[in-house]
Amino acid sequence: MDTSSKKNAHLFHKNPARPVRSQSLKVGCPSPEEARPCCGELKVFLGALSFVYFAKALAEGYLKSTITQIERRFEISSSLVGIIDGSFEIGNLLVITFVSYFGAKLHRPKLIGAGCLVMGMGTMLIAVPQFFMENYEKYEKYSPSSNLTPNISPCHLESSNLSPSSVMGKSQNKINDGCVQTVAIIGPIFGFLLGSLCAKLYVDIGFVNLDHITITPKDPQWVGAWWLGYLIAGLLSLLAAVPFWCLPKTLPRSQSREDSGSSSEKSKFIIDDPINYQMVPGEEMKFMEMARNFLPSLKTLLRNPVYILYLCASTVQFNSLFGMVTYKPKYIEQQYGQSSSKANFVIGLINIPAVALGIFSGGIVMKKFRLGVFEATKLYLGSSVFGYLLFLSLFALGCENPGVAGLTVSYQGTKPVSYHERALFSDCNSRCKCSESKWEPMCGDNGITYVSACLAGCQSSSQSGKSIIFSNCTCVGLAAPKSGNWSGMMGRCQKDNGCPQMFLYFLVISVITSYTLSLGGIPGYILLLRCIQPQLKSFALGIYTLAIRVLAGIPAPVYFGVLIDTSCLKWGFKKCGSRGSCRLYDSHAFRHIYLGLTTLLGTVSIFLSMAVLFVLKKKYVSKPSSFITTRDKTVVSSSFKKEICAARDHVLQPKYWPGKETRL
Numbered sequence: 001m002d003t004s005s006k007k008n009a010h011l012f013h014k015n016p017a018r019p020v021r022s023q024s025l026k027v028g029c030p031s032p033e034e035a036r037p038c039c040g041e042l043k044v045f046l047g048a049l050s051f052v053y054f055a056k057a058l059a060e061g062y063l064k065s066t067i068t069q070i071e072r073r074f075e076i077s078s079s080l081v082g083i084i085d086g087s088f089e090i091g092n093l094l095v096i097t098f099v100s101y102f103g104a105k106l107h108r109p110k111l112i113g114a115g116c117l118v119m120g121m122g123t124m125l126i127a128v129p130q131f132f133m134e135n136y137e138k139y140e141k142y143s144p145s146s147n148l149t150p151n152i153s154p155c156h157l158e159s160s161n162l163s164p165s166s167v168m169g170k171s172q173n174k175i176n177d178g179c180v181q182t183v184a185i186i187g188p189i190f191g192f193l194l195g196s197l198c199a200k201l202y203v204d205i206g207f208v209n210l211d212h213i214t215i216t217p218k219d220p221q222w223v224g225a226w227w228l229g230y231l232i233a234g235l236l237s238l239l240a241a242v243p244f245w246c247l248p249k250t251l252p253r254s255q256s257r258e259d260s261g262s263s264s265e266k267s268k269f270i271i272d273d274p275i276n277y278q279m280v281p282g283e284e285m286k287f288m289e290m291a292r293n294f295l296p297s298l299k300t301l302l303r304n305p306v307y308i309l310y311l312c313a314s315t316v317q318f319n320s321l322f323g324m325v326t327y328k329p330k331y332i333e334q335q336y337g338q339s340s341s342k343a344n345f346v347i348g349l350i351n352i353p354a355v356a357l358g359i360f361s362g363g364i365v366m367k368k369f370r371l372g373v374f375e376a377t378k379l380y381l382g383s384s385v386f387g388y389l390l391f392l393s394l395f396a397l398g399c400e401n402p403g404v405a406g407l408t409v410s411y412q413g414t415k416p417v418s419y420h421e422r423a424l425f426s427d428c429n430s431r432c433k434c435s436e437s438k439w440e441p442m443c444g445d446n447g448i449t450y451v452s453a454c455l456a457g458c459q460s461s462s463q464s465g466k467s468i469i470f471s472n473c474t475c476v477g478l479a480a481p482k483s484g485n486w487s488g489m490m491g492r493c494q495k496d497n498g499c500p501q502m503f504l505y506f507l508v509i510s511v512i513t514s515y516t517l518s519l520g521g522i523p524g525y526i527l528l529l530r531c532i533q534p535q536l537k538s539f540a541l542g543i544y545t546l547a548i549r550v551l552a553g554i555p556a557p558v559y560f561g562v563l564i565d566t567s568c569l570k571w572g573f574k575k576c577g578s579r580g581s582c583r584l585y586d587s588h589a590f591r592h593i594y595l596g597l598t599t600l601l602g603t604v605s606i607f608l609s610m611a612v613l614f615v616l617k618k619k620y621v622s623k624p625s626s627f628i629t630t631r632d633k634t635v636v637s638s639s640f641k642k643e644i645c646a647a648r649d650h651v652l653q654p655k656y657w658p659g660k661e662t663r664l
Contacts, residue, residue, distance in 0.1 A: 380523040380527060405456070
């Protein structure tokens with residue numbers, strides 16, 4: 001090679017005005033032999049990233065599945081549990097915006113690996129309180145080999161001359177992208193299934209003799225091994241960090257992709273940021289220079305009305321979805337009398353797969369019909385409208401309040417009862433030394449639940465296997481027992497016979513609703529990507545994720561929990577005397593608050609989505625042919641037409657980037 005050729009070659013590599021083509025000669029994969037390591041590293045990265053998404057989604061899904069377990073274990077209200085759930089997102093306040101902006105220019109694999117380590121340790125830290133607390137209350141009561149006095153409080157009469165008869169007389173894009181997102185959907189499925197499994201295991205498993213436990217997973221007071229799943233999820237996150245420390249800062253692109261990316265046709269449709277994409281290999285951007293571009297980039301995004309309106313619509317809708325998903329297991333337990341294990345199981349095995357199928361179907365529709373940004377917006381809006389209309393039908397699929405003496409029915413079994421301070425006391429238990437703060441439910445033979453055996457007037461107890469039988473219960477006799485016995489069994493009575501059928505209807509409607517709402521997921525995501533300039537996509541997605549997590553992920557569980565607490569009929573109390581967790585909810589009030597708030601927020605998001613469609617139609621949707629010239633249609637290959645259509649849909653680009661307009 002002569003001197004002139006060497007000089008030209010040197011300038012070719014050093015000239016920053018030359019775009020990505022020059023880099024392909026240096027870091028590309030020009031031969032099949034060199035392409036194999038490139039593809040191998042890409043596969044490792046995609047596999048590792050998918051595993052990270054899986055671990056993170058599993059941890060988040062598992063957190064939702066343990067809400068009611070944590071409530072009962074630590075004697076806290078739904079509003080406080082909502083704060084705990086929302087705190088899962090608080091860390092994003094400090095890092096997500098800056099990571100999304102600077103992360104694209106730093107060593108991303110190591111940055112992801114460090115994040116996995118922090119996430120893993122934080123997840124495992126949640127389980128630590130279990131190992132510093134006493135065993136769960138007092139449910140280790142009887143030993144089969146001994147005759148121990150029960151810890152439950154039957155009626156201790158003030159005098160022995162009170163007979164039953166005397167009392168009775170008184171009265172839960174692209175192929176690479178799709179792979180990662182699919183795994184992220186699978187994560188919550190396994191999270192809820194893991195929650196279902198752990199809910200079947202007693203909270204103090206390994207610390208107590210399970211043969212002595214007198215309650216079962218079906219009992220409302222049961223607490224599962226909530227802590228076990230956090231150890232498993234944390235370990236998975238730590239393992240997910242390992243591959244990222246072995247990956248290079250950037251992955252080389254194949255020769256074919258470099259050729260395609262540097263074509264003259266593509267340059268007419270996609271504006272690449274020269275700072276981001278035309279850097280000479282080995283050259284790094286200064287931190288201060290990136291920082292100076294931060295505020296102008298943010299200002300540019302805030303001037304984009306479609307982006308802002310879609311951001312607001314998504315934020316409100318995710319408030320609705322986060323609140324609904326967080327308390328869905330609790331709703332199923334309280335409304336339909338199901339166990340925590342079953343509630344988590346049906347959500348993980350039925351509801352979440354319906355969401356995954358809806359997202360997949362939305363992508364298929366977008367690809368098959370080649371929908372543009374305007375049609376994608378219509379599909380996104382339509383799925384929301386029909387989804388929330390279906391959701392309204394759930395108002396009719398509720399169960400009656402359980403019959404609890406002194407709370408929902410009178411001691412004579414009549415309805416309704418006006419609750420007041422002394423409503424738990426009656427003539428049948430007036431001479432018993434009972435505490436109204438205790439919650440030790442007993443199901444009488446008359447089908448009525450009593451707050452405790454003492455308040456039921458029971459004077460003796462015995463054990464049959466693991467079941468505790470109470471007898472000589474004077475209050476049970478007031479409501480004409482079906483069997484004629486004045487006895488009862490430890491635990492709350494089951495819901496009425498029509499409730500299981502209502503639960504089945506609820507599951508069917510819930511699955512259809514989940515599918516319909518998630519059908520607009522991909523179209524909405526496409527709208528988000530195509531309404532912003534390509535070089536700001538990473539930053540815009542970071543702002544979007546920050547807004548969703550901060551304005552929806554954090555507050556929604558809190559105010560949902562606060563409003564749900566207002567429907568509580570019976571609060572528990574801690575040993576210190578302060579208020580604990582709710583023992584019994586008003587089913588009607590709970591249903592109207594939970595479903596009503598979800599529907600209200602969904603309706604607001606629909607109106608904001610309509611505003612997006614209106615602005616899009618009014619200002620930015622012109623004749624499609626104006627975005628592609630006749631010459632373009634004749635010179636481009638059929639494989640490149642899809643890229644033109646995609647670039648065409650960046651309809652806001654010419655309007656919001658003065659000095660960088662592109663003639664399409």
